[in-house]
Amino acid sequence: MRNSRILGLGCYVPPKVVTNDDLTSLMDTTDEWIRERTGIRERHFSEDNVGAADMGATAARVALERAGVAAHEIDAVIFATLSPDIEMPASACVLQERLGIGGMLAFDVKNQCSGFLYGLAAADKLIKTGRCERVLLVGAEVHSTGIDLTTRGRDVAVIFGDAAGAVVLGPEDDTARGVLSTHLHAEGKYAEKLWLECAASRERPRLTEEMVATSNRIFPRMEGRYVFRHAVTRFPEVIQEALAANGYTVGDLSLLIPHQANLRISQLVAMGLELPEEKVFNNIDRYGNTTAASIPLALQEAIDADRLRSGDLLCLAAFGAGFTWASALIRW
């Protein structure tokens, strides 16, 4: 059975930069507090009427061009997001419209911070088994319209930024190259440790004027310490799982790209695995947590910085809301 590999990669970050100091005018926080706890210095926010698929389309055009694939040659669109442009249909459909394509399989994956890797796993299996030849996988989020930018919401609001990343995947006949394996996990018992409740289909009605006007139920809420503790356990676990599944150990790894949730988490994970700093790529300082977009965005910058070369053993790993966590091992 063949493998899949990334044929092209593209990213889009909206131009508006929001620094920690900018946030201090909206809420009671400080640059020092944010940097110390998260490593974030600034993030980007999209403009009015720019949704996840709008940004995703820009990223996708770059990825398609770099892959040498025309948009109409794509036979599946997978869109990972927890902040779709509209409530229904999926952002994958809006993306098709923006790219002027239609007819192929297209769906959204809602798996939060692990969304890109869940989408990658699905794309990989569709290609591996010969069901698809060219899959466009997009991870994009517009968080800025769904966070509570007041003192009440500051613990979560300071973390998130908007961005999009896209990859085009195609077949790789050399089974020692490309995506070697993917590993997916979840633990729904912690669903409400990091969540966005409303609109909630289980509420009747699922949206009320009270929810929208005054409550914090339409914004994400988090028990930070809880998330932190699980993240520093699950990240190393799922990285080791990917390595072991392929007969490798941490020493064989060329580069680890962790989902950019919090710099302190990435640092603790690297320390626990005894991975030297140059083998872990972080860029959360400039983008914040961009959820489904963070891995392709970091991957792009790692390539641009010449931190990843052909033949390198690359591990992508994520942990976040759900809880969900995941990894992929790639021979680049």
Next chain:
Amino acid sequence: MPATILGLAHGLPPEVEVVGVRRPIAADPVGPSDLALDPGRRVLEQASITAADVDFIIFATMTPDVTFPGAACYFQDKLGCGTIGAMDIRGQCAGFLMSLLVAESFLDAGVYRRIVLAAGEVHSSGLDYSERGARVAALYGDGAAVTMLGPAATGGVAAVVCHTDGRLHDGFWIEYPASRQHPVRVTVDDLRAGRHFPKLDFDLVARFGRERLPAVVGEVLTRARIAIEQIDHLILSHVLPEVGDDAARTLGVPPSRFINATAAHGHLTAASLPVALSEARTVGRIGAGDRVCLAACGAGFAWGAAVLTL
């Protein structure tokens, strides 16, 4: 290696009269993961396995219990499935078929051996039952179905095809909450204007369905290398039940071999097809070894079909 169906069950909440029709309507605070729980337990029994033996969960829904995480995470916890992967797929009316295709790929790649595929919707909490929205609200119901899939040497899922054309996405949509709206996704004004309720262009949606349902059935039968006469049961899902009837007539399938998935309970979106399949099996209309063709067409616009043997 094809996927085979090792278990299939459905769960519908009690019927209630709303806007002049009887529909299965979930009670507060029931979400799709709750509706899927009892069928989930029953498919474990049918497959003679425990929750610990399940390798992966896919949940097809457009109406997750909360905004995030997805319904799969809640369902995974309720069913007691440890720390296995749990994925939400959003593919509207074709969500079950898209999830079936993804599940089949994971099985075929040899990654997993037991996949629980849930499809469930709680629409009732997001419908406008006032006079303004009654025509649309009357179309929908709540429900869920769960399928257990595993690899098989023979039988099972013969073919699945899925298509989407997002260029028509605003012909059948729910616009708000919309992440693209600054500074907040949904406002009190949006709610008062009813922008968070489903809207559909009835003529466009009907025309598209009448054309695509017969076409996609033809396509999947060609893929499975069988003739329509060899199909024991045709199950069609379209938000407007009369469109399903028209498509069956176009295909020349007589009422004795046709099941309209949205006629009895209203439109259950991702859950319509598996609920209809499970229900037909429960009442003895579909038996072991019967060859079934399923097709759906709806919002996205997304459409697809599958041929399988129970």
